[in-house]
Amino acid sequence: MxxxxxxxxxPLYCDNVCSAESRAEVEAHLKECAGCRREMEELRAPLPEEELRAADKEASALKRLSREWERGKWKAKLRGAAIAAAVCAVIVGAFLAATQGFWFPVDPKNISITNVRQLSDGRVVYHMSVNDDKAIREIRFEFDEEGNAYFVPKRALYTEKRTLPGQTGDSDLILDLPVMNGYARDRGYDTEITRAWYGRGEDAVLLWEEGMELPRASVEDEINWGDRN
Ligand SMILES: [Zn+2]
Structure with a gap:
């Protein structure tokens, strides 16, 4: 040959796509011909360029894989962070709802009014206490057309303990009728207040009513509360 x-x-021989006959012929020739053997070796050895390109491809495939993996990792991290944030929001929301969001009136059965007395300027001083150790968040003023004023102490579902001595819930407070009448008028009630209650409803505790005889407040009270004017 x-x-x-x-x-x-x-090339066909190298790719194993030639006939058995051609194959035998080529092999027979290669045994004898060093030139063709060299030719074949060059053919079989991948070109350096090709090698480089293949290596490049592998490297870029690796890079892409690692990039995708990183991205996946970030996605997973972001997803984790989003879930954590959502869980935090729910916890904070529940906490706020329990401690701040909704305030409920204190059951008047738990409220007692004692030591009602009158300052020389006409204001009424009294002691209001709640029969537990929890703080009060606010005292809401409510009125009706019959001349009733209601002091409604409110607290959250979860309320911290009273800490300060004299914190509302166990403290002296004042009923200033002209001021309360002003609040009532501001809210559209024109009737003069004739009764003041703690809490609202059947169990409301009467604090004061018109014509009530009240003991005079002590000198100490007069000093503590000062003169209205
Ligand atoms: Zn040859």
Whole structure:
């Protein structure tokens, strides 16, 4: 077989796509011809460029994989952070709802009014206490057309303990009728207040009513509360 023919066949031979006959012929020739053997070796060895390109491809495939993995990791991290944030929001929301969001009136059964007395300027001083150790968040003023004023102490579902001595819930407070009448008028009630209650409803505790005889407040009270004017 001529070298030319063998060299034409070599690529096919290398790729194992030539006939058994051609194959045998090529092998027989290669045993004898060093030139064609070299030709074949060059053919079999991948070109350096190709090698580089293949390496590049592998490297970029690796890079892409690691990029995707990183992105996946970030996605997972972000998802985790989002879930954590949502859980935090729910916890904070529940906490705020329990401690701040909704305030409920204190059951009047738990409220007692004692030591009602009158300052020389007409204001009424009294002691209001709640029969537990929890703080009061606010005292809401409510009115009706019959001249009733209601002091409604409110607290959250969860309320911290009273800490300061004299904190509302166990403290002296004042009923200033002209001021309360002003509040009532501001809210559209034109009737003069004739009764003041703690809490609202059947169990409301009467604090004061018109015509009530009240003991005079002590000198100490007069000093503590000062003169209205
Ligand atoms: Zn040859």
């Amino acid at each position: 001529k070298c030319e023919i063998v060299r034409d066949l070599l």
